[in-house]
Amino acid sequence: MDDRHQEVWLDQLPSLSREFFERHHRPLVIVSYAQSLDGSIATRNREPLRLSCNQAMVLTHRIRAASDAIVIGINTLVVDNPQLTVRLIEGTNPQPIVLDSKLRIPLRARLLERTDHRCWVACVDRSDPERIRVVESRGAEVIRCNGDLLGRVALPHLLHQLGERGIRSIMVEGGSQVITSFFEARLVDQVIITIAPRLVGGLTVLSRHVVGDGSQLHLNPASYQSCGSDVILWGRPQWQTQ
Ligand SMILES: NC(=O)c1ccc[n+]([C@@H]2O[C@H](COP(=O)([O-])OP(=O)(O)OC[C@H]3O[C@@H](n4cnc5c(N)ncnc54)[C@H](OP(=O)(O)O)[C@@H]3O)[C@@H](O)[C@H]2O)c1
Structure with missing residues (x-):
């Protein structure tokens, strides 16, 4: 993976994620979101x-188009x-x-x-069958997963089921709790952050x-480029002891 040439990397993502799946037996996970300086x-x-900014939104849509699925x-969804x-671009919707x-x-x-695409909704195994029926009657496909310790969707089981459905790469777009869970489970392979030069004092990532x-x-190596009025920072996450 050449982290310094993001455009090339995105073009190669379909083949890279197939190779990744062969080795790791799960889809490759890209966490990508926009944040302020704080x-x-x-x-x-x-x-x-x-x-x-508009240019960074176009890049976000390129990342979406290069990914098999978006989470x-x-x-x-509610907000x-x-x-x-x-x-914003020509490409395939994930x-x-x-x-x-x-x-x-x-x-x-x-x-x-x-x-x-029928929206896939991942819930926990013990969900009410009547509610599943209602949600599916609106066109969604419900994926039942094991629950984690907090009773939410267990990410390893979700990724396993996505792999069985042919998904080789996913883009995790947010929000903060979902991004946190992927980091906590150490299930993040690439991070792409749009940084807007603003201070907001809002909900942190x-x-x-x-x-x-x-x-x-750490993002190691970390690469960056300007994109319109924003900065794009990307790299592979690595856990390092201080
Ligand atoms: N700037 C950006 O790029 C960006 C991108 C996306 C969103 N956002 C913002 O993020 C905010 C929402 O973030 P949020 O933290 O409130 O919510 P969130 O991460 O969007 O959703 C969290 C909810 O997902 C469900 N969930 C199921 N399995 C989970 C798991 N394994 N780990 C974590 N959550 C799981 C939980 O609800 P249940 O227990 O009911 O399942 C949980 O409360 C919005 O304001 C939105 O605008 C910003």
Whole structure:
């Protein structure tokens, strides 16, 4: 993987992720989000915040198009009601996936109206069969996963099931709890952050402490480039002991 040439890396992602799957038996995970200089990804009240400039939004859509699937948490769906398409570029829309342990998804969500992909909604195994039926009757496909210690979707089991469905790469777009869980589970292979030159004082990207035992997460090597008025920072995460 040549981290210094992101455009090339994105073009090669389909073949890289196939090789990755052969070796690791799970999809390659890219965490990609936009933050302010102080690490905010939304307002303090979790209201949506447009952080990326237009050029950086185009890059985000390129990352989406290069990925087989895109993952968001149910809070992001409720707050932003996103479409998760690549409408700013020519390319293929990734498979949308929502982590929604208790099937709280609003039945009028825009993702349920997509005609190109049925939205995949990952819930926990013990979910109410009637609620599963209702959500599926709105066009979604429900994926039942083991629960983690907090009763939410267990990420290793989710990735295993996505692999069985042919998914070789996923882009994790947010929000903060979902990104935190992927870091905590050490299931992140590439990080691509859009940094907007602003201070916001809002909801920070990590919702809890994910490092312990004196270890820290480094992007190594870290690369960066300017993109319109923003800076894109990317690299492979590595846990290092201080
Ligand atoms: N700047 C950006 O790039 C960007 C991108 C995306 C979102 N956002 C912002 O992020 C905010 C939402 O973030 P958030 O932290 O409140 O929520 P979130 O991460 O979008 O969703 C969290 C919810 O997902 C469900 N979930 C299921 N399995 C999970 C797991 N293994 N780990 C974590 N969550 C799991 C949980 O609800 P259940 O227990 O009910 O399943 C959890 O409460 C919004 O304000 C949105 O605008 C910003």
